[in-house]
Amino acid sequence: xxxxxxxxxxxxxxxxxxxxxxxxxxxxxxxxxxxxxxxxxxxxxxxxxxxxxxxxxxxxxxxxxxxxxxxxxxxxxxxxxxxxxxxxxxxxxxxxxxxxxxxxxxxxxxxxxxxxxxxxxxxxxxxxxxxxxxxxxxxxxxxxxxxxxxxxxxxxxxxxxxxxxxxxxxxxxxxxxxxxxxxxxxxxxxxxxxxxxxxxxxxxxxxxxxxxxxxxxxxxxxxxxxxxxxxxxxxxxxxxxxxxxxxxxxxxxxxxxxxx
Ligand SMILES: *[C@@H]1O[C@H](CO)[C@@H](O)[C@H](O)[C@H]1NC(C)=O
Ligand SMILES: *[C@@H]1O[C@H](CO)[C@@H](O)[C@H](O)[C@H]1NC(C)=O
Numbered sequence: 582x583x584x585x586x587x588x589x590x591x592x593x594x595x596x597x598x599x600x601x602x603x604x605x606x607x608x609x610x611x612x613x614x615x616x617x618x619x620x621x622x623x624x625x626x627x628x629x630x631x632x633x634x635x636x637x638x639x640x641x642x643x644x645x646x647x648x649x650x651x652x653x654x655x656x657x658x659x660x661x662x663x664x665x666x667x668x669x670x671x672x673x674x675x676x677x678x679x680x681x682x683x684x685x686x687x688x689x690x691x692x693x694x695x696x697x698x699x700x701x702x703x704x705x706x707x708x709x710x711x712x713x714x715x716x717x718x719x720x721x722x723x724x725x726x727x728x729x730x731x732x733x734x735x736x737x738x739x740x741x742x743x744x745x746x747x748x749x750x751x752x753x754x755x756x757x758x759x760x761x762x763x764x765x766x767x768x769x770x771x772x773x774x775x776x777x778x779x780x781x782x783x784x785x786x787x788x789x790x791x792x793x794x795x796x797x798x799x800x801x802x803x804x805x806x807x808x809x810x811x812x813x814x815x816x817x818x819x820x821x822x823x824x825x826x827x828x829x830x831x832x833x834x835x836x837x838x839x840x841x
Contacts, residue, residue, distance in 0.1 A: 604655040606644065608666050612684050614677060616643050618651045618661035623696050626658035630701035630811035631689070632727070633681040633717075634663040635710025639672045641665030647707060650789075650796030650803065657804045659811070660685070660697055664713065675716025678704065682722055701811045703727055705803075707789065708761060718745040725810045726750040729799065730787050732764025739771050749777040749810050749841055753802055756784035756832075769834070777810075777841045779821055781831035798829050810841055 603621040623629060632654055636646045643651060643663030651661045662681035664673035682702060689699025703725040704714040711731025717723050725748050732752075733739045743750075750772055754765045762782070769780040783790070783798055790797025805820035818841070820826055826833055 601656040602658070604652050606648075606652065606655070606667070611688070612662070612681070614641075614664070614666065614673075615681055615684070616663045616666055618643075618655040618663065620655055620658055623693070626696060628698045628701075628812060629658055629660050629696050630698050630703070630724075630807065631685045632659055632661045632703045632705055632807055632811075633678050633685070633714075634661055635673060635675075635678050635706030635713030636663065636665060637708040637710055637730070639664075639674065639709040639713060641669035641671045641673050642667065644668065647791040647796070649794060650791040650800045653796040653800035654804055654807060656795075657808055659804070659807050664710070673710075673713065675713045678706070678713045678717060679720070682717065682720065686722060698811075700724070703807055703811055705729065707731060707791065708787065711761075715742050718742055721747070724748050725807070727753070727803065727806060728765060728768065729753045729803075730755050730759055730761050730765070730789050732761050732766070732768045734764065736767065739767055743768060743771040744773055746773065746776065751778065751806050751810075752780040753789070753799055754780065754782045755786045755789055756782045758784070759787045761787060772836065775837055775840065777835075777837045777839075779806075779833060779835040779838065781826050781833045783829075783831050798831070801829065802826060802831065 606618040644667040664677040688694045689697040704717040705727030706714040707729040711728040772778040789799045805817040808814040808817035
């Protein structure tokens with residue numbers, strides 16, 4: 582569990598709906614093959630969107646691979662449902678991610694999950710996990726896609742994979758030394774006309790910054806993306822519209838961001 586409340590009391594009041602909060606992660610009995618990362622107090626947010634997450638290498642351990650990054654998303658009022666369990670062995674599939682979506686749609690708005698918005702779900706993942714997210718491309722329950730250090734593996738399937746997507750899709754890549762660079766850039770170019778899309782490259786290579794405190798700059802970019810596109814937080818949009826990402830060192834391109 583981590584707490585970040587370094588702002589002045591006045592600022593906390595102003596930002597009550599969006600300031601970072603304490604988080605925790607655990608395996609819920611109702612979803613034994615996944616890990617939930619959540620704000621400790623779900624009542625701290627009027628509406629909490631969902632990110633279903635696939636890990637690098639399609640690993641079954643979201644904490645070992647991306648723990649600080651996923652906690653950072655949760656700290657901004659996002660419910661993350663990651664494939665696998667803390668310290669989990671073996672691998673996951675796109676089906677594992679689909680089970681997370683099914684669970685979110687079934688439980689959102691009920692009981693303890695009253696503040697969860699089951700109509701606002703992003704499919705996202707890193708490297709092999711990005712391919713798991715693409716596996717949801719025909720699922721109309723998905724409101725956005727996040728492709729992290731990833732891209733379609735088979736160029737002959739790129740156009741068909743992207744053509745099925747109907748919602749915003751952002752790419753977070755590690756620069757030319759990222760093994761997924763060519764694939765991710767090819768996918769960005771194949772995004773259907775009119776869909777909001779963005780690609781950022783930070784020159785850190787394939788591994789990103791997920792294990793740095795707060796998930797480093799991938800955590801910062803990720804939380805801004807999901808807050809903006811899933812919850813409509815205009816304050817988060819400036820990271821993409823007004824030079825925030827570039828100031829942090831991301832080399833960016835974008836299309837149709839006015840349509841978010
Ligand atoms: C969890 O994963 C195991 C091993 O892959 C599988 O046998 C089991 O059916 C899964 N449980 C659920 C509830 O999906
Ligand atoms: C839930 O998400 C949908 C889709 O983004 C949005 O239209 C709706 O206003 C959200 N509901 C709440 C209570 O925020």
